[in-house]
Structure formats: structure tokens, C-alpha cells
Amino acid sequence: MKGKRLSEYTVFPNAPITEALLDIRVELPEDVDINKIETFHEHVKDRFPDKKTRGAFAIGVQLMPDGTPQSLPASGGPQGFLFRSPNENKIVQARIDGFTFNKLRPYENWTVFRSEAKSLWNMYVDQFVPKKVTRIALRYINRIEVPLPIKDFKEYILTNPEIAPKLSQFIDHFFMQVILPNPEIQAKAVITQTMEPATDKNKLPLILDIDVFMEAVYVDNKEEIWTDFEKLHVFKNEIFFNSLTDKAKELFK
Structure with a gap:
């Protein structure tokens, strides 16, 4: 990417x-x-x-000989x-x-x-x-309050839950998660999106949770960790800025 x-x-x-x-x-x-x-x-x-x-x-939990489950300490x-x-x-x-x-x-x-x-x-x-470092990660949890009413989540956020066209298009709640690889830097991103109940200010909080990580072994060159953190931060920014519309970004100015 x-x-x-x-x-x-x-x-x-x-x-x-x-x-x-x-x-x-x-x-x-x-x-x-x-x-x-x-x-x-x-x-x-x-x-x-x-x-x-x-x-x-x-x-x-373990299964007893008769097939019934029993909790373990x-x-x-x-x-x-x-x-x-x-x-x-x-x-x-x-x-x-x-x-x-x-x-x-x-x-x-x-x-x-x-x-x-x-x-x-x-x-x-x-x-x-x-003795060694085995994994490094950055995680950013974003809470984006969008004004109500809202007709389509795509007004603000570009990755959305898709509902079959013959079903009701009203969404009371959603939770979705995807894992994206970045082969260029040997990293992955866990992207979680959900929503919270509307606030008393007539706004709907959308959650964009971005967790980027590398599973690698660092033994001698400790400074290499911080070089790779820079790469992870760029990866995180690519996901954040390319997940939102200009209308969403206006909310942060």
C-alpha cells in the first residue's frame, strides 16, 4: 500500500x-x-x-465421560x-x-x-x-460524532455494512472487522468499525479502531524498532485518511 x-x-x-x-x-x-x-x-x-x-x-471447560460439561478452576x-x-x-x-x-x-x-x-x-x-522483541503495534481508537439524521453511512465513512437489497435498510447497530495485510512492510491491520447509541446532542458516534502491527524478532538493533514504528504510523494514517470522506474530515477542523 x-x-x-x-x-x-x-x-x-x-x-x-x-x-x-x-x-x-x-x-x-x-x-x-x-x-x-x-x-x-x-x-x-x-x-x-x-x-x-x-x-x-x-x-x-472439559467434557465428562457422560458428555456433560464441567467447568475447570x-x-x-x-x-x-x-x-x-x-x-x-x-x-x-x-x-x-x-x-x-x-x-x-x-x-x-x-x-x-x-x-x-x-x-x-x-x-x-x-x-x-x-532477550528479544517479538511484536510491535500501534492502535488508534477514533470516535467520530456525525450529526443526525443520516441517510447513508457512506456520507462519512467509506467502508460500510452492506444489507441485501430486499431486506430492511434500517440498521440499529453494527460491528464489523477486517484484517488487511501490507506486504510492502510485512505488517497487518485489524480495522474494527462499530457505532454507539446516539448522544443527547443528536449525534451518532461512529467508532473507527485501527490496530496495525508487525510480528518480527528484534535482538540487537533496538533502534530498528522505531524505524518500523514510523512505517506502522504511515500505514495507520493511510487507513484512516482513506476510510473517511471529506465531509467527515470537516468535522475535525
């Missing part, structure tokens, strides 16, 4: 981004356990004072910690399986977001010394 350079895309003063996430999955040395992960808070508590445990739990436990800023619009996650930086609205721009994420990631690397 070839598109515009990053500098050629419009930066909107009222961008619809409700949350941006930068995620890095890793394989840590065997001696790094959940207690050591918790010590990451000492390095960030001035900016991220609030601490919460992040768990991972699984519940299974829940398994799992703490996998890491979430550290929040005082105003709760920034979160840094330190986990056994990786690192995530979340930025909630307001989102300034990619340069600011990337720089803070990179600074926090370097602290994670210095403290836990990952």
Missing part, C-alpha cells in the same frame, strides 16, 4: 482520537518475575503515581502493572510479556506521543533487559 508521506497528511485541531496505544511484546530473562516488574514503579511514580495490577485469567494471575498519571490521560504498562503506553484524549501529535513512549520504553529495557 503506497500513500502520502506523513508530512502530507492534515493534522486536525479536533482529531477524533480517543485513545492511542504503542505496544511492544518481549521475551524477558527467566529471572524477571512479577515482583521485579513491580519495581518499575519506582522509576515512574513521580509522573505515574497510581498503580494497579493487571491480571490474566483463563477459565476452561480459573487459572492465571498477575501479569504486570498499570501506572496512571494524576489526570488519568496517560498510562504506562509494564508486564511480563511486554510494555504499552496509552495516551487518552487529548492527543497532541505523533512526535510527542512517540517520544514519551520511547523514553519510557528505554527505562523498561534498562531495567529488565529483554
Whole structure:
């Protein structure tokens, strides 16, 4: 997929981004356990004072000889910690399986977001010394409030649910997801679209959730990660700008 350079895309003063996430999955040395992960808070508590445990739990079911299902005990436990800023619009996650930086609205721009994420990631690397990085991802969740009434979603968003012509064309709710490959940079995008109930301001929130990622192994050249994040960000922008009409973009100016 070839598109515009990053500098050629419009930066909107009222961008619809409700949350941006930068995620890095890793394989840590065997001696790094959940207690050591918790010590990451000492390095960030001035900016991220609030601490919460992040768990991972699984519940299974097995079939008995007579064919009846029986629940298995829940398994799992703490996998890491979430550290929040005082105003709760920034979160840094330190986990056994990786690192995530979340930025909630307001989102300034990619340069600011990337720089803070990179600074926090370097602290994670210095403290836990990952053996390797196995996956990198960017996710942007956009909430686009379109004025009602609306005759056709295509007035605002170009990928839409299609209803068979002989059925009612009224949609009470929809949820759709597609996965797009980008062979040029060896990446994929999970694009999720849905809608929320109309607001009291007579607007309909449309959700455009773009999750772009690369599954690759980085061992020695850590700077290569950030070169690839730039590629992912361009890929994300290509999807965002080519998914919306000019009428939709006017809402963000």
C-alpha cells in the first residue's frame, strides 16, 4: 500500500482520537518475575503515581465421560502493572510479556506521543533487559460524532455494512472487522468499525479502531524498532485518511 508521506497528511485541531496505544511484546530473562516488574514503579511514580495490577485469567471447560460439561478452576494471575498519571490521560504498562503506553484524549501529535513512549520504553529495557522483541503495534481508537439524521453511512465513512437489497435498510447497530495485510512492510491491520447509541446532542458516534502491527524478532538493533514504528504510523494514517470522506474530515477542523 503506497500513500502520502506523513508530512502530507492534515493534522486536525479536533482529531477524533480517543485513545492511542504503542505496544511492544518481549521475551524477558527467566529471572524477571512479577515482583521485579513491580519495581518499575519506582522509576515512574513521580509522573505515574497510581498503580494497579493487571491480571490474566483463563477459565476452561472439559467434557465428562457422560458428555456433560464441567467447568475447570480459573487459572492465571498477575501479569504486570498499570501506572496512571494524576489526570488519568496517560498510562504506562509494564508486564511480563511486554510494555504499552496509552495516551487518552487529548492527543497532541505523533512526535510527542512517540517520544514519551520511547523514553519510557528505554527505562523498561534498562531495567529488565529483554532477550528479544517479538511484536510491535500501534492502535488508534477514533470516535467520530456525525450529526443526525443520516441517510447513508457512506456520507462519512467509506467502508460500510452492506444489507441485501430486499431486506430492511434500517440498521440499529453494527460491528464489523477486517484484517488487511501490507506486504510492502510485512505488517497487518485489524480495522474494527462499530457505532454507539446516539448522544443527547443528536449525534451518532461512529467508532473507527485501527490496530496495525508487525510480528518480527528484534535482538540487537533496538533502534530498528522505531524505524518500523514510523512505517506502522504511515500505514495507520493511510487507513484512516482513506476510510473517511471529506465531509467527515470537516468535522475535525
